[in-house]
Amino acid sequence: MNLRVGFIGGGNMAEAFIGTFINGQILLPSQVIVSDVSEERIRYLSEKFGVKVSLKNIDVVTNCDVLFLAVKPQVLPSVLREISPVVSPAQILVSMAAGFPIRKIEEFVGDDKKVVRIMPNILVKVGHGVTAYCDNLRLLDEERRTVKELLSQTGRVVDIDEKLFDAVTAVSGSSPAFFFVLIEAMCDGAVRLGLPRDKAKELVVETLIGSSIMAREENPSLLKDSVTSPAGTTIEGIAKLEEKGFRSSLIEALKSSFERSKEISKLIEEL
């Protein structure tokens, strides 16, 4: 793609996006520039991907067409204050900060600027991310297409109304961590039953991948029924999951992440 792409903040998410763009040959290293407050961090990114780096956020803004804001929401106000004098109306700002509304970004940089809000997840690192997308309608159709095409190199892109972003932050932004905990716990369970840890991980992970592929096309309740024989082994496991509150734990976990995202939005609103 013929674009210059910048990242302010060179942490986990920036690394996930940059890795997929560079390793997938979507962008050349010379098309990407990243800034971070940590010298060690930018040295690492420069050595790993060959991208351009700087300790100055302004260097990134003045050298890109699409600017990813990849700092924590609490840090974003100071970054926006710092860069707002040099952001141009021709650039596209893409914020991934949880709980940070487009309107608030416009308050810092001006509502004549092109602003995209996304909620990706860490799975962009392996090209299987899912990214919720909305923007402030300042982008031309062609620009919107370009940004979505860039994002789609990291997985699926789904248009979502901004008012649902706190929910999305829980459902797909945070949930990879829940699945990692699930995998970890199932591996412990398998080790308890005598399986070596490496075999346990292989069995658990492959089962989860296959289950996800089947659930993509079919109703998960019917799939569950198809595994569960009368008076068989599976129903005993399911009964134990119900007894221990597995289902309601997951429902409550999503609610807690959602509430925290709303809380962050409220704090940002009060700035």
Ligand SMILES: NC(=O)C1=CN([C@@H]2O[C@H](COP(=O)(O)OP(=O)(O)OC[C@H]3O[C@@H](n4cnc5c(N)ncnc54)[C@H](OP(=O)(O)O)[C@@H]3O)[C@@H](O)[C@H]2O)C=CC1
């Ligand atoms: N991690 C995830 O799975 C997801 C994260 N997000 C969102 O993405 C954003 C980034 O998250 P993540 O990558 O995990 O965070 P990280 O903390 O890993 O990365 C942020 C980076 O920005 C650096 N930084 C801090 N202050 C500044 C500054 N003033 N200028 C430039 N860089 C700075 C941090 O340095 P230092 O650590 O030294 O402060 C850190 O290296 C967040 O807003 C988060 O809400 C969205 C979806 C998923």
Ligand SMILES: O=C(O)[C@@H]1CCC=N1
């Ligand atoms: O935990 C967080 O706040 C970020 C947002 C979604 C995933 N990680």
